[in-house]
Amino acid sequence: MTLARLLGPTDRPGPRTNLRALAITAAFAFVAVSLIGYGNSGCVSLVVWSSNEKSQLLQDIAEKYNDTGPTVDRRCVRVQVSTVASGDGEAALTRDWSPGDATRPDVWWPAATTWVLLLKEHRAERRLSDIIPAVYQKLIQSPLVIAMPEHMADAVKSSGEVVGWTWLLKFAQDPQGWSRYEKPWGHFRLGKTNPMISTSGLHALIGTYNAAAGTTGQLTPEDVRRDDVRAFVRGVERSVVHYGESVARFLDNLWNADDSGDALGYVSAVAVEEKHVFDYNRGNPESLLCDPLCPQVAPQEKLVAFYPSEGTLIADHPYVILNWVDSVHRQAAADFQRHLESDAIQRFQEEGFRDQNLSAGPGLSTKYFDRQPPRTRLLLPDPPLLAEIQASWSSLRKRAHVLIAIDVGRSMTTLAQEQSVTKLELAKRAASDAVGRLEPDDEVGLWTFSTNGDKPYREVLPIGPLGTGKSELARRIETLEAEDGTRQLFATVLAGFDHVRSRLAPDRINAVVVLGNGVDEGTQVNFYDLQSTLRRQSNDQRVRVFTLSYSAASSSQLRQLSEASPGAFYNAADPTKTIAKLMRDVISNF
Amino acid sequence: MRAILELLMRAIEELRDPWALAFAAASAYAAYLFGGHDWQIVAVAVAVLAVRVAAGLLLPLAPVPPAPRLTSEEYVIARLIARGLTNTQIADQLKTTTRAIDRLEARIGAKIGGGRDDIARHVGTSTPEPQPRHWYERTVVRGTLAGAGLISLMWTLYNISIRILAR
Numbered sequence: 001m002t003l004a005r006l007l008g009p010t011d012r013p014g015p016r017t018n019l020r021a022l023a024i025t026a027a028f029a030f031v032a033v034s035l036i037g038y039g040n041s042g043c044v045s046l047v048v049w050s051s052n053e054k055s056q057l058l059q060d061i062a063e064k065y066n067d068t069g070p071t072v073d074r075r076c077v078r079v080q081v082s083t084v085a086s087g088d089g090e091a092a093l094t095r096d097w098s099p100g101d102a103t104r105p106d107v108w109w110p111a112a113t114t115w116v117l118l119l120k121e122h123r124a125e126r127r128l129s130d131i132i133p134a135v136y137q138k139l140i141q142s143p144l145v146i147a148m149p150e151h152m153a154d155a156v157k158s159s160g161e162v163v164g165w166t167w168l169l170k171f172a173q174d175p176q177g178w179s180r181y182e183k184p185w186g187h188f189r190l191g192k193t194n195p196m197i198s199t200s201g202l203h204a205l206i207g208t209y210n211a212a213a214g215t216t217g218q219l220t221p222e223d224v225r226r227d228d229v230r231a232f233v234r235g236v237e238r239s240v241v242h243y244g245e246s247v248a249r250f251l252d253n254l255w256n257a258d259d260s261g262d263a264l265g266y267v268s269a270v271a272v273e274e275k276h277v278f279d280y281n282r283g284n285p286e287s288l289l290c291d292p293l294c295p296q297v298a299p300q301e302k303l304v305a306f307y308p309s310e311g312t313l314i315a316d317h318p319y320v321i322l323n324w325v326d327s328v329h330r331q332a333a334a335d336f337q338r339h340l341e342s343d344a345i346q347r348f349q350e351e352g353f354r355d356q357n358l359s360a361g362p363g364l365s366t367k368y369f370d371r372q373p374p375r376t377r378l379l380l381p382d383p384p385l386l387a388e389i390q391a392s393w394s395s396l397r398k399r400a401h402v403l404i405a406i407d408v409g410r411s412m413t414t415l416a417q418e419q420s421v422t423k424l425e426l427a428k429r430a431a432s433d434a435v436g437r438l439e440p441d442d443e444v445g446l447w448t449f450s451t452n453g454d455k456p457y458r459e460v461l462p463i464g465p466l467g468t469g470k471s472e473l474a475r476r477i478e479t480l481e482a483e484d485g486t487r488q489l490f491a492t493v494l495a496g497f498d499h500v501r502s503r504l505a506p507d508r509i510n511a512v513v514v515l516g517n518g519v520d521e522g523t524q525v526n527f528y529d530l531q532s533t534l535r536r537q538s539n540d541q542r543v544r545v546f547t548l549s550y551s552a553a554s555s556s557q558l559r560q561l562s563e564a565s566p567g568a569f570y571n572a573a574d575p576t577k578t579i580a581k582l583m584r585d586v587i588s589n590f
Numbered sequence: 591m592r593a594i595l596e597l598l599m600r601a602i603e604e605l606r607d608p609w610a611l612a613f614a615a616a617s618a619y620a621a622y623l624f625g626g627h628d629w630q631i632v633a634v635a636v637a638v639l640a641v642r643v644a645a646g647l648l649l650p651l652a653p654v655p656p657a658p659r660l661t662s663e664e665y666v667i668a669r670l671i672a673r674g675l676t677n678t679q680i681a682d683q684l685k686t687t688t689r690a691i692d693r694l695e696a697r698i699g700a701k702i703g704g705g706r707d708d709i710a711r712h713v714g715t716s717t718p719e720p721q722p723r724h725w726y727e728r729t730v731v732r733g734t735l736a737g738a739g740l741i742s743l744m745w746t747l748y749n750i751s752i753r754i755l756a757r
Contacts, residue, residue, distance in 0.1 A: 037624035
């Protein structure tokens, strides 16, 4: 009743049109809608972190997908693929990211569920929120295999032996080496990658533990802590040539060795995924895109995949839509996932992956692969134990015997690219970082070069065990200062090489690490002589040279030196790589 | 209290404009088309209505001058004139003289300001008045129709523009 009175009489005359008020309202509506339109005009960008071996392929798939004009909530979607090694991704995600960070991933697509379990465990340890959804799909798969060069594979096959982790240990510890099969290839040499970063490395480690404990079921904490199990794992690690931070780096070295006709001398077996073997055999050791030609020619000596008799782990590539994404990104991620599952799955199979049912694509020929799914699939241990296994590696791995040589010439006082510190400061940080990552019983020495003394280098600290404190070396690094001497790069490398060689430790990884900035400034040592000295080492007593370059000028010389030995070259002049990450990669080799 | 109530009543009075409703609906739809979030869609509609109310309160229409009041006698004559009868016919009907009707016509004309045609326009035709509807019913119906018209216009323009952009 009151309302009726408030609203007034029923038959009031129609309101007169207030044109001025309407004009203002219309103008306001137009502006407001335009602002909303402008504010939402940008595309939804979906950041996907992909592991190395599928990253270029995924980038190509994503580009084609973007071209189809996908939308979510009437907004266009752009998928951006970043290459982040599985272990690096796991490490990066163990901290909290601010929601405004444009590089924060929406989807994490590591190579294996193993990393997802590790992330869950590590985040729980740090009392961070759970960012892993309860359900995530595993899209493509690739089993871990023991890959051997074709000639060696034939020798083993004709002997009728069954290849597995136990066989590997027995063979690796056999002082006869390949002469057991009446072959001239010296000792058995295993190639492995760092289990902190690489999926193959982590899976190989778990596989070794399983073999050591003699179980195909889930490992128990008792299994892992048993002394004989640890001894077994340590034994397998001892046969390692050097660790690579990624399979790509390792296979690239193998390809170079093959190119100079020495594939059999570099390594006897590598623990990698089937997909890597497929890529290596077609001349694509770094798993780039073959479009239509691969970056390199196919190697002479192809790899043959052996499926460990005790069972193997499978890289199952879980597509993880992280919990912190909003609903728009979640929908976009789900739509991209559907695309991967339906349209793109064939593409993955053609590129050497298996699908969800482990059925192989046309590329996995019976000559080098077993097209059947692996008979035994090892179960992953519980997450806490998984973390323990991963952490145990640093105490079980092969020890290093390494000399670090740092350039302290005047040019090192120039500012590093896009950074406000000198190159020397960066090099010092890198070296301290490296020391922090090594174990007390690793043996490390420190030299500087471009110094004023009578010798081309100065010995700052002789090679010796780091010790528990690690303080002496760290303190020496801290006090390094720039000097005005001539840079006798080749003489220093040769002297360092001879020095390490003179006190070679056969059960360790022997290496020289050179942090250099610039070309050699005239020494008596000839570059080509030095190269061939490094190359013509006996395979069982190799000293490897790892080089890190701070300037574009010195890149080529340092690269060639590292390839001769063969070690690895890292470019610190590349501003996209942080020095800490590079040094981590260098140290991964030990 | 009373002042607030009066202000509220005036605000509601402004909302009787069907075009306010139509603009609000069309803006919400345009925001949806441009990919606005749900809250943006709701907010833009509410804001449009609020701006219409504010503009109406700040820029009111000039008051309408009061309509000239005819006496009942004058009104009867005016209606008959509007029906198209001549003064003689009217005089016959009302049992009076034509002169009297002429005089009344002149008085009505002076009040309204115009001739016979203006008188007819002033009192309307003989067709029956439409049934009065409640004002809010009128507002909602007209506003919805106008809003639907704007929305279909928007939809057409949107489709044309995305087709041009996609080319």
